[in-house]
Amino acid sequence: MKNRPRKGSKTFTLQAAFSLATIVCCSTGCVEVLRVPVLSAYPTYEQTEQKWAPVPADRGRLIVYYPRISRIVGPYGEVTVKIDGGKDGRETPVGDQTFVFIDLTSGTHEIYFTDGKLFASKWNSTLDIHGGETIYLKVVNTEFKSYPPMAVKAEDARADLIKNMRHNYKKAVPFDDLKHRGMPAL
Numbered sequence: 001m002k003n004r005p006r007k008g009s010k011t012f013t014l015q016a017a018f019s020l021a022t023i024v025c026c027s028t029g030c031v032e033v034l035r036v037p038v039l040s041a042y043p044t045y046e047q048t049e050q051k052w053a054p055v056p057a058d059r060g061r062l063i064v065y066y067p068r069i070s071r072i073v074g075p076y077g078e079v080t081v082k083i084d085g086g087k088d089g090r091e092t093p094v095g096d097q098t099f100v101f102i103d104l105t106s107g108t109h110e111i112y113f114t115d116g117k118l119f120a121s122k123w124n125s126t127l128d129i130h131g132g133e134t135i136y137l138k139v140v141n142t143e144f145k146s147y148p149p150m151a152v153k154a155e156d157a158r159a160d161l162i163k164n165m166r167h168n169y170k171k172a173v174p175f176d177d178l179k180h181r182g183m184p185a186l
């Protein structure tokens with residue numbers, strides 16, 4: 001039988017202190033220290049934009065982005081995006097300070113969003129996209145409230161995207177390109 005630390009012993013006190021410190025760090029955003037180096041390994045919006053293929057004439061490009069939000073509690077925010085039910089790889093996470101893109105056939109598509117909070121908020125909507133068109137959807141969340149993503153003008157979206165946004169994948173491919181996209185940043 002193993003000897004277990006007894007209440008009141010130095011070992012027990014150190015284990016309890018370490019456990020408490022871990023809980024405090026995880027719930028207050030101190031793990032942010034880990035998130036920043038991970039994100040910096042992924043390409044910026046401008047780097048991705050230079051490498052992605054032009055929008056095909058029979059397709060439109062959808063760019064979903066999640067600007068950095070300030071948080072008092074919790075390390076970061078995340079939403080899951082599904083296009084047309086998520087079939088054929090059309091599902092991806094988007095963490096704050098990241099973006100993803102997908103080229104869709106012209107027409108109407110179902111867009112689903114679920115935030116990553118304990119009591120998840122869900123939204124769905126339809127999106128009409130035309131060949132050669134680019135649509136920007138901005139995830140709008142605060143620490144305590146989630147809102148449906150909103151369409152944003154190209155110039156406003158670009159201003160957000162070039163500040164400090166990172167592509168959620170290392171390669172400049174649409175997120176439904178499962179063969180080439182690799183693991184997401186967050």
